[in-house]
Amino acid sequence: EVQLLESGGKLVHPGESLRLSCAASGVSFSSYGFGWARLAPGRGLEWVSSIGLSYDTYYADSVKGRFTISRDNSKNTLYLQMSSLRAEDTAIYYCAKIPLSGRYYDFWGQGTLVTVSS
Amino acid sequence: QSALTQPASVSGSPGQPITISCTGTNSDVGGYNYVAWYQQHPGKAPKLLIYDVNNRPSGIANRFSGSKSGNTASLTISGLQAEDEADYYCSSYSRGSTAWVFGGGTKLTVL
Numbered sequence: 001e002v003q004l005l006e007s008g009g010k011l012v013h014p015g016e017s018l019r020l021s022c023a024a025s026g027v028s029f030s031s032y033g034f035g036w037a038r039l040a041p042g043r044g045l046e047w048v049s050s051i052g053l054s055y056d057t058y059y060a061d062s063v064k065g066r067f068t069i070s071r072d073n074s075k076n077t078l079y080l081q082m083s084s085l086r087a088e089d090t091a092i093y094y095c096a097k098i099p100l101s102g103r104y105y106d107f108w109g110q111g112t113l114v115t116v117s118s
Numbered sequence: 119q120s121a122l123t124q125p126a127s128v129s130g131s132p133g134q135p136i137t138i139s140c141t142g143t144n145s146d147v148g149g150y151n152y153v154a155w156y157q158q159h160p161g162k163a164p165k166l167l168i169y170d171v172n173n174r175p176s177g178i179a180n181r182f183s184g185s186k187s188g189n190t191a192s193l194t195i196s197g198l199q200a201e202d203e204a205d206y207y208c209s210s211y212s213r214g215s216t217a218w219v220f221g222g223g224t225k226l227t228v229l
Contacts, residue, residue, distance in 0.1 A: 044121065044207060044223030045156070045207045045209075045220045046220060047217075050217060058216060058218070102169065103150070103154070103210075105156075106169070107166075108164050108165070109163060111163060
């Protein structure tokens with residue numbers, strides 16, 4: 001059974017940085033792409049970033065230049081390095097798996113809460 | 119980037135069918151057969167319902183179905199059940215500057 005466990009979310013001040021982690025189990029991590037999406041209070045889901053098998057990366061315009069997605073196949077772990085955080089980045093951040101040749105997320109983690117506030 | 123357009127809310131009675139629309143552009147919904155639908159109950163992780171416009175993952179009831187016409191995709195639930203009350207999101211691959219885009223979400227209320 002695929003399990004994705006996010007961690008690293010906490011309260012930070014505007015302008016600060018934070019790194020989220022997503023530990024995967026029950027899946028051949030290096031064989032799939034993964035990504036992040038977020039759910040902000042009172043708003044809908046927003047795609048944030050994805051990384052493919054070849055470490056190709058993609059970002060939403062709202063986070064481009066501030067967030068960096070990466071993966072460590074030796075640790076079965078996905079990361080999201082977030083910098084210059086803003087109040088509007090406050091959200092639950094979900095890690096999710098991309099199936100082979102897929103353009104969607106087929107398994108999701110339970111999420112980790114990031115709050116950006118002074 | 120602009121989110122795909124979904125109605126904010128829909129409602130229906132148990133046993134009735136409902137349809138949720140998802141409107142995009144030629145650069146996303148209309149340009150690719152890569153539309154997916156997700157169900158999210160409060161406090162829970164999103165769950166994949168439909169992928170590639172009209173395919174159901176194993177374990178998803180066949181009363182959930184998807185379709186697409188032009189720049190608009192649709193999710194139909196035939197025979198509403200109380201447990202279907204949730205938020206529903208569509209997504210699509212996008213040719214734009216970003217790879218994917220989500221809809222704004224639709225809150226389904228079962229009366």
